[in-house]
Amino acid sequence: MPLHLEVITPERRVYEDDVDMVVAPGSEGYLGILPHHAPLLTALGPGEFRVKKGGAEEVLAVFGGFMDVRGDRVVVLTDVAEHAEEIDAQQAREAREKAQRAIEAGALSAADELRARAALEHALVRLRVSERRRRRR
Amino acid sequence: MPSERELRRRLRSIRNIRQVTKAMQTVAASRMRRAQSSVLASRPYEDRLRSVLNDLGPYAEPEAHPLLVRRPVQRVAILLVTSDRGLVGAMNTNLMRAAFRFAREKPDVGYVAVGRKGIAAVRRLRAPLIAEFTGLGDRPSSTETNVIARVAQEEYVSGRVDEVHLAFTRFVNTLRQVPTLRRILPFVPEEEDIDALPPLEYIFEPDPATVLGSVLPRLIEVSVYQAILESIASEQSARMVAMRNATDNATDLIEELTLASNKARQGRITKEMLEIATGAEAMAKG
Structure with missing residues (x-):
């Protein structure tokens, strides 16, 4: 019995398929979901969302939101989700550098520092996801 | 002769x-196609979020979160979503007729009005206007609409109003748009879903209060965002027709x-x- 996975953002349905396993970036760390998992609701952090299906693995970048696991149905509601091939690695590298410079330069207000750190984390997730795709080729 | x-x-x-x-028809037709596709694309998100919260029904005790508190209803806020511009047939008139009829049955009503047409109508009625928003355009970002959702939440949490209702025009198809009223606060899980629910032991990460605390405000934001997208799709369709x-x-x-x-x-x-x-x-x- 496969898992039915849906990844939905306010703009679109990013992913919908029957899969064998998912590994999600939960707020408390990565967690794997197999069929017949106990009902679970977790907040998601920014991170790699891995989907395993028939020996192949696909990776999405997700940023925040929730995952609801009930029976063999997994629903991921996230603000932003991107397929690896949608990620512009160059743009992510630039974002990483910009955020790093901002943090190193210091003299940021608390809110700005938080924003810079979040931007850095997002850029790193994007880079990891797009990196993974390149290796697989 | x-x-x-x-x-x-x-x-x-x-x-x-x-x-x-003819020119206005052409413009409305192209805006309509865009608005229709974005309203259809965003519907699943709201539906799923709502059903996640319904799954949580048994945990959503009225005292678990400020947005779940139920109070005796003395004052109600209606979030009225209309268009900024006219030439949309009877769309705004129908919605306002439904909203004002609904308001007559409530003890004391204040309005959060989105769109010039609604603001003008509320002023004509001399009804209390809690807040007004205009100029959202054809493609509002959720950042813009979240401001509106926040006003509704603040009114509710502060106890100034005891219920918040959304009044908007739901988009069905190009020829059909339906005035719709829906309560968004307090959130009450739908009863039939609770009955259908087997006694599940949900695992929450990190814990139920934190998860509810982040899902609930999100639902309010998404409901408002969706209502505005529905209204825009309805507006462009009505204008095109x-x-x-x-x-x-x-x-x-x-x-x-x-x-x-x-x-x-x-x-x-x-x-x-x-x-x-x-x-x-x-x-x-x-």
């Missing part, structure tokens, strides 16, 4: 009107007037020929 000149003048002005309505009808009516009128003006012209020529013939005959006799 209007004179030939009169007919030609009207014909010219109606041709101009048709040109304008209104302008198409106007263009069709102008075409019919042009046809009628052309016929009348040709008849008048023919009548005049016949009359002139008759006069010439009569004149020639008189000369021949004389």
Whole structure:
């Protein structure tokens, strides 16, 4: 019995398929979901969302939101989700550098520092996801 | 019977009107396609979020979160979503009629009005206006609409209102848009879903309060965002249809007037020929 996975953002349905396993970036760390998992609701952090299906693995970048696991149905509601091939690695590298410079330069207000750190984390997730795709080729 | 000149003048002005309505129809049609596809794309998110919260029904005790608290209803806020601009047929009128009828059954109502048409109507009623928003455009970002959701939440959490209802025009298809009222606060899980729920032991990460605390405000934001997208899709569809009808009516009128003006012209020529013939005959006799 496969898992039915849906990844939905306010703009679109990013992913919908029957899969064998998912590994999600939960707020408390990565967690794997197999069929017949106990009902679970977790907040998601920014991170790699891995989907395993028939020996192949696909990776999405997700940023925040929730995952609801009930029976063999997994629903991921996230603000932003991107397929690896949608990620512009160059743009992510630039974002990483910009955020790093901002943090190193210091003299940021608390809110700005938080924003810079979040931007850095997002850029790193994007880079990891797009990196993974390149290796697989 | 209007004179030939009169007919030609009207014909010219109606041709101009048709040109304008035709242009507006084309613009509305392209905006409509975009608005329709974005409203359809965003619907699953709200549906799923709602069903996740319904799954949580047993955990959503009224005291678990400020947005779940139920109080005796003394004052109600209606978040009224209308369009900024007119020429949308009866869309705004129908929505406001439904909203005001609903308001009459409530003890004391304040409005959060989105869109110029709604703001003007609330002012005419001299009803309390809690906040007003205009100029969201065709493609509002959720950042913009979240501000509106926050106003609704603050009113509710502070206890100034005991219920918040959304009034918007739900998009069904190009020809059909339905005035819709829906309570968004307090959130009450739908009863039938609770009955259907087997006694599940949910695992929460990190814990139920934190998860509820982040899912609930999100649902309010998403409901408002969705209502605004529904309204925009309805507005563009209604305008496209209104302008198409106007263009069709102008075409019919042009046809009628052309016929009348040709008849008048023919009548005049016949009359002139008759006069010439009569004149020639008189000369021949004389």
